[in-house]
Amino acid sequence: MPSQLNTRGISTEDQNRLVQSGIDLNLENRCGTYLQMDQDVVHSECSEKGIEVLSYKKAMEKYDWLKEYAWKAVSKDKDEITKYVAAQTDPKGYVIIAHKGTKNILPIQACLYLGRESIQHVHNIIIAEEGAELHMISGCASGGHVGQGAAHYGVSEFYIKKNAKVSFTMIHTWTENIEVYPRSASIVEENGVFLSNYVCMQPVKKVQMYPVATLKGENSVARFSTIAIASPTSYIDAGSRAILEGKGSSAELVTRAITKGGTIMSRGDIQGKTAGTRGHLECKGLILKDGLIWAIPEIEGMVVGTELSHEAAVGKLAKDEIEYLMARGLSEDEATATIIRGFLDIKIAGLPEALQKQIDATIDVAEKAGF
Amino acid sequence: MLDIKDLHVNVGDKEVLHGINLHIDAGETHVLMGPNGSGKTTLLMTLMGFSNYKITKGTILFNGEDVTAMHADERAKRGIGMLFQRPPTISGLKLGKLLTAISHEKAVDIPELANSVHMGAFLERDINKGFSGGEIKRSEVLQLMIQNPDFVMLDEPESGVDLENISLIGNAIGSLLEKEKRIVKRAKSGLVITHTGFILDYLDADKGHVMCDGMIKCHGNPREILKDIKQRGYKECLECRHS
Numbered sequence: 001m002p003s004q005l006n007t008r009g010i011s012t013e014d015q016n017r018l019v020q021s022g023i024d025l026n027l028e029n030r031c032g033t034y035l036q037m038d039q040d041v042v043h044s045e046c047s048e049k050g051i052e053v054l055s056y057k058k059a060m061e062k063y064d065w066l067k068e069y070a071w072k073a074v075s076k077d078k079d080e081i082t083k084y085v086a087a088q089t090d091p092k093g094y095v096i097i098a099h100k101g102t103k104n105i106l107p108i109q110a111c112l113y114l115g116r117e118s119i120q121h122v123h124n125i126i127i128a129e130e131g132a133e134l135h136m137i138s139g140c141a142s143g144g145h146v147g148q149g150a151a152h153y154g155v156s157e158f159y160i161k162k163n164a165k166v167s168f169t170m171i172h173t174w175t176e177n178i179e180v181y182p183r184s185a186s187i188v189e190e191n192g193v194f195l196s197n198y199v200c201m202q203p204v205k206k207v208q209m210y211p212v213a214t215l216k217g218e219n220s221v222a223r224f225s226t227i228a229i230a231s232p233t234s235y236i237d238a239g240s241r242a243i244l245e246g247k248g249s250s251a252e253l254v255t256r257a258i259t260k261g262g263t264i265m266s267r268g269d270i271q272g273k274t275a276g277t278r279g280h281l282e283c284k285g286l287i288l289k290d291g292l293i294w295a296i297p298e299i300e301g302m303v304v305g306t307e308l309s310h311e312a313a314v315g316k317l318a319k320d321e322i323e324y325l326m327a328r329g330l331s332e333d334e335a336t337a338t339i340i341r342g343f344l345d346i347k348i349a350g351l352p353e354a355l356q357k358q359i360d361a362t363i364d365v366a367e368k369a370g371f
Numbered sequence: 372m373l374d375i376k377d378l379h380v381n382v383g384d385k386e387v388l389h390g391i392n393l394h395i396d397a398g399e400t401h402v403l404m405g406p407n408g409s410g411k412t413t414l415l416m417t418l419m420g421f422s423n424y425k426i427t428k429g430t431i432l433f434n435g436e437d438v439t440a441m442h443a444d445e446r447a448k449r450g451i452g453m454l455f456q457r458p459p460t461i462s463g464l465k466l467g468k469l470l471t472a473i474s475h476e477k478a479v480d481i482p483e484l485a486n487s488v489h490m491g492a493f494l495e496r497d498i499n500k501g502f503s504g505g506e507i508k509r510s511e512v513l514q515l516m517i518q519n520p521d522f523v524m525l526d527e528p529e530s531g532v533d534l535e536n537i538s539l540i541g542n543a544i545g546s547l548l549e550k551e552k553r554i555v556k557r558a559k560s561g562l563v564i565t566h567t568g569f570i571l572d573y574l575d576a577d578k579g580h581v582m583c584d585g586m587i588k589c590h591g592n593p594r595e596i597l598k599d600i601k602q603r604g605y606k607e608c609l610e611c612r613h614s
Contacts, residue, residue, distance in 0.1 A: 324458055326420075327446075330473070342461055342497070346463075
């Protein structure tokens with residue numbers, strides 16, 4: 001494996017944007033890397049035995065059985081975005097397969113870099129076979145210079161088999177010109193665990209996504225965590241949905257949303273279809289400047305024996321909290337940033353420390369800039 | 372150290388303090404007593420600089436400097452500190468992180484200080500969330516130990532605290548006020564609100580004041596005032612005010 005990520009053609013400033021998105025340019029604390037710059041696949045490799053990181057194209061050539069997975073969790077005809085990605089004759093994106101019983105300690109990083117005013121399309125398939133444990137970070141970033149017309153269309157399909165676990169941490173660092181349309185779905189089998197984390201602290205023109213986890217297997221678990229800040233020009237429509245089908249399956253959907261003048265649509269939906277299932281949805285919003293936080297939590301209980309709950313709250317920074325910290329000698333700005341930092345602080349159960357630290361570091365960057 | 376002259380304070384549209392005069396010298400600890408709702412906490416919150424307490428008249432001089440118009444952080448930087456009776460809960464903000472922020476990179480051993488007031492296990496907890504009465508007070512004292520103010524205001528430090536914790540908190544407050552030093556060497560001052568007087572066992576208070584209806588009408592030896600109140604209640608204080 002090379003000792004340095006090939007980021008030729010990316011300015012130092014833009015490389016820092018990759019770092020902010022959780023990409024380790026020195027490849028030290030990652031066991032594998034996929035790098036796609038616009039439509040060029042630059043890296044795809046993994047040093048962990050039994051875990052493969054392949055370009056979509058190579059993977060399809062290598063494993064004929066992958067056909068059974070492509071477009072099974074996400075429908076080709078779902079919307080214009082999926083149709084666009086499905087129509088590509090030269091599909092891009094990655095396939096990651098954690099074979100039976102494998103586990104990565106250091107996460108795999110997938111970096112999708114947008115450097116031009118064009119549509120970047122990817123189709124990703126992530127498979128954790130029986131008993132496997134796969135941790136990955138997806139750093140999606142653009143160059144700071146990228147202008148109007150640039151967009152990212154990403155289809156991701158996750159298959160978490162019996163007793164397997166996948167954590168997927170996606171950190172976005174776009175600009176106010178870029179539109180982003182992830183389309184992702186996961187299918188979780190018996191005792192499987194899926195952790196999906198989304199962090200967006202930087203401006204973006206539009207994000208629209210509603211990933212769905214179908215918990216098919218008994219006692220399967222999904223946890224979605226979303227941390228988003230909407231700058232004045234940002235429109236972030238980020239939801240998450242869990243469908244509880246397997247007996248004893250459970251889901252937790254947690255969102256922290258801040259608007260600095262932009263819009264955040266915080267959608268959430270949990271469907272309890274089987275007895276013995278549990279789900280909780282929590283959305284907390286903080287309005288720093290007039291904008292919109294629209295929390296739409298939905299719970300759909302369909303059978304006796306499913307237990308679903310939600311709580312949503314939108315508010316402002318409390319003056320008594322700020323002044324309490326000021327009475328301890330913090331300036332008003334320090335006190336404000338300290339409280340916002342606390343608001344955004346969600347500890348994600350089951351997430352490796354390295355990934356939690358990465359999420360914290362991304363928020364720290366925003367904190368240092370005064371949010 | 373602290374010189375309050377003819378202080379009038381509004382909360383909302385209503386005047387709550389009607390011309391407070393109080394002088395506290397360096398090294399002195401004063402006790403403030405008075406019935407519920409008489410304005411004791413209002414006085415402390417005003418001295419700390421909370422914006423809900425509007426000073427309409429009068430001045431606050433601290434070490435000769437007029438701090439009347441200053442914000443809370445500016446007063447804190449000058450050496451004013453406060454133990455809150457009911458501090459807010461701040462979700463997500465860990466006690467340890469706040470202590471680091473308060474230390475402003477001063478060399479302090481936070482875990483050791485925390486252990487000294489039995490708060491070592493709380494450093495990763497959200498501040499005040501689910502804390503018991505005693506834990507809140509220990510957390511407040513711990514923050515003040517790091518802040519190390521020259522003038523400490525204590526709003527009912529013993530309320531909600533069990534007997535075992537009172538001695539822990541009392542001793543910690545005693546050292547904040549340099550009570551282990553000889554009187555002439557003491558530079559730190561305090562103003563303590565108490566109803567029970569339990570805390571006085573640890574503080575050797577110098578003077579006592581009784582507040583009624585937003586005014587301080589009565590001054591004297593704190594132990595004697597306390598004894599008097601215990602025997603006769605505040606009824607006579609009110610009569611005193613109207614005399």
